Amino acid sequence: xxxxxxxxxxxxxxxxxxxxxxxxxxxxxxxxxxxxxxxxxxxxxxxxxxxxxxxxxxxxxxxxxxxxxxxxxxxxxxxxxxxxxxxxxxxxxxxxxxxxxxxxxxxxxxxxxxxxx
Numbered sequence: 001x002x003x004x005x006x007x008x009x010x011x012x013x014x015x016x017x018x019x020x021x022x023x024x025x026x027x028x029x030x031x032x033x034x035x036x037x038x039x040x041x042x043x044x045x046x047x048x049x050x051x052x053x054x055x056x057x058x059x060x061x062x063x064x065x066x067x068x069x070x071x072x073x074x075x076x077x078x079x080x081x082x083x084x085x086x087x088x089x090x091x092x093x094x095x096x097x098x099x100x101x102x103x104x105x106x107x108x109x110x111x112x113x114x115x116x117x
Contacts, residue, residue, distance in 0.1 A: 018064050025063050032056045035106065042113040051109065055102035061113070062098050065093040 018025045035052055044052065069091040077084035 014064070015065050018067055021069050022063065025060065025067070028056075028060050028063055028099075032060065038110060042110065044109065045046075048109050051105055055105050057099045059095065062095045066095050 019029060035056060039049060039052055070088055073084045073087050
C-alpha cells in the first residue's frame with residue numbers, strides 16, 4: 001500500500017513540476033479554464049462535455065509526455081545532436097497536432113452555440 005501511495009505522491013509532484021516549469025502547460029491550463037467556463041456558459045450536453053474533456057486531457061497529457069521526453073533527451077544528450085533535436089521536435093509535434101484537432105472540435109461545438117444566441 002505504501003508503494004501505491006508513494007506512486008500517487010510522485011505523480012502529483014510531476015503535475016506540480018509540469019505546471020511550475022513548463023510555460024506551454026500553463027497556457028494549456030488557461031485554455032482549459034476558458035473552455036470550462038464557456039462550456040457552462042453555453043450549457044454543453046453530456047456528449048459535448050465528453051468530447052471537450054477528452055480533448056483537454058489529451059493535450060495536457062501530451063504536454064506532460066513532451067516535457068518528460070525533453071528532460072530525458074537533455075539528460076542523455078546535453079550537447080546538440082541532430083537525433084536529439086528530432087526526438088524533441090516530434091514530441092512537440094504531438095502536442096501541436098492534438099491542439100489543432102482540439103481547436104477544430106471546439107469550433108464544431110462552440111461556434112454553432114455562439115451564433116444561436
